[in-house]
Amino acid sequence: MEEDKVVQALAALAHPLRLRVFRALVVSGPGGATPGMLLEGIDVPATSLSFHLKELTGSGLQMDGLLGYLTENCCAGEPCAIDARSSACC
Numbered sequence: 001m002e003e004d005k006v007v008q009a010l011a012a013l014a015h016p017l018r019l020r021v022f023r024a025l026v027v028s029g030p031g032g033a034t035p036g037m038l039l040e041g042i043d044v045p046a047t048s049l050s051f052h053l054k055e056l057t058g059s060g061l062q063m064d065g066l067l068g069y070l071t072e073n074c075c076a077g078e079p080c081a082i083d084a085r086s087s088a089c090c
Contacts (some may be wrong), residue, residue, distance in 0.1 A: 012059035017044060018052045 013019050024041055025033055039049055 009059045012056050015052065015055070017042070017048070018056055021049070021052055021056065 013022055020042055021038060024038055035049060035053065039046060
C-alpha cells in the first residue's frame with residue numbers, strides 16, 4: 001500500500017466518531033453492517049453517520065484492503081481474532 005494512501009486512511013480514522021464506526025464494522029465481520037445496524041450501536045443522528053461513512057469511503061480504503069494491510073503490517077503476518085467485547089484492537 002502506498003504511503004500517501006495509508007496517511008489518507010489514517011487521517012479518516014483520526015475522528016473519534018469515524019473510529020467508532022470503523023470498530024463497529026470490524027466487529028461485524030465479513031458480512032458488514034447496514035447503516036441502520038450501525039445507528040443502533042452508535043447514538044448519533046442519521047445525517048451525521050451518513051457524513052462520516054462518506055468520509056471513510058472517501059479515504060480510498062476498502063475493508064478488504066484494510067484488513068489485508070493490518071494483517072500484513074501490524075500483526076506480523078498472523079491473522080488476529082477480534083473480540084467484540086474488547087477495544088484492545090482499535
